[in-house]
Amino acid sequence: MKKAVYAGSFDPITNGHLEVLKRSLKIFDEVYLLLAVNPKKRGAFTIEERLSMMRDSVKDMPNVKVDYYDGLTVDYCKKVDAPSIIRGLRAVSDFEYEFQLAAANEFAAPEIDMVFFMARKDENFVSSSSVNELRKGGVDVSSLVPSCVIKMFEKKGL
Numbered sequence: 001m002k003k004a005v006y007a008g009s010f011d012p013i014t015n016g017h018l019e020v021l022k023r024s025l026k027i028f029d030e031v032y033l034l035l036a037v038n039p040k041k042r043g044a045f046t047i048e049e050r051l052s053m054m055r056d057s058v059k060d061m062p063n064v065k066v067d068y069y070d071g072l073t074v075d076y077c078k079k080v081d082a083p084s085i086i087r088g089l090r091a092v093s094d095f096e097y098e099f100q101l102a103a104a105n106e107f108a109a110p111e112i113d114m115v116f117f118m119a120r121k122d123e124n125f126v127s128s129s130s131v132n133e134l135r136k137g138g139v140d141v142s143s144l145v146p147s148c149v150i151k152m153f154e155k156k157g158l
Contacts (some may be wrong), residue, residue, distance in 0.1 A: 002027070003082035004115065006007045006096040007034040009128065010050050011043045011148040013057050016126040020088040020117045025063055032080055033058060044132045049152055056148035058117070074109035083112055090119040090127065132158075 006021055010033075024031055035050055037043070045053070049067060058064040069076040070129055073085055085105065087098055102114040119126075126144050135141050142150050 001029045002060055002084075003030045003032070003041065003080065004028040004084040004086050005032045005034050005073060005077050005082045006037040006086040009041055009043065011037055011041070011128045012050065012131065012145060012152065013044055013054050014126050014128060014131055014149075015075075015143075015146050016088065016090075016119055018057060019120060020086065021058070021061070021064065022103045023117055024086045024115070025061070028063075028084070028086075030063050030082075031147070032076075032082060033064050034050070034073065034076060035066070035151065036076075037068075037070060044128075044158070045152065045156075049156075053146070053148050053152055057146045059117055072108060074105050074112045077112050078109065084115050085112060087114055087116050088119055089116050090125070105127050121139070 004024060006024060008017065010017060021031060021033065032056055033048065035054065037047065042154060047068060051066060054066045058066060077083065077085060089095060089098060098116065105112060105114060131141050131144055
């Protein structure tokens with residue numbers, strides 16, 4: 001069985017994330033959708049809220065397991081015996097960050113491969129941060145995120 005880990009802060013999960021996930025399921029038999037909190041980022045949603053939105057977003061995808069880990073993603077990969085990490089690329093600016101991340105991961109665990117998916121043109125500007133900013137500005141973001149995210153925005157008064 002081919003396994004992979006798709007890690008991110010998912011604050012919140014977007015349709016772009018889900019599009020990368022669906023495409024990865026064409027290659028991998030099982031994907032762990034891993035909430036990996038970046039301590040440098042202040043989240044709009046709690047860990048529990050993000051996990052709830054992630055689970056709701058993939059409830060119809062039996063080959064996806066949602067989990068949380070506060071250590072290195074490569075260590076989580078070893079724990080679940082997944083030799084690949086999935087990452088999405090939107091723009092050239094993403095490439096520089098992902099290149100550095102890939103180098104660090106290779107240094108820490110050379111047996112773990114990074115697999116990159118280019119964002120589709122309709123989602124290449126969508127990031128969790130941009131969704132949060134647009135929503136704060138009063139813009140309807142319902143076409144950019146699953147409905148559970150909109151419900152969570154409303155529940156939190158955002």
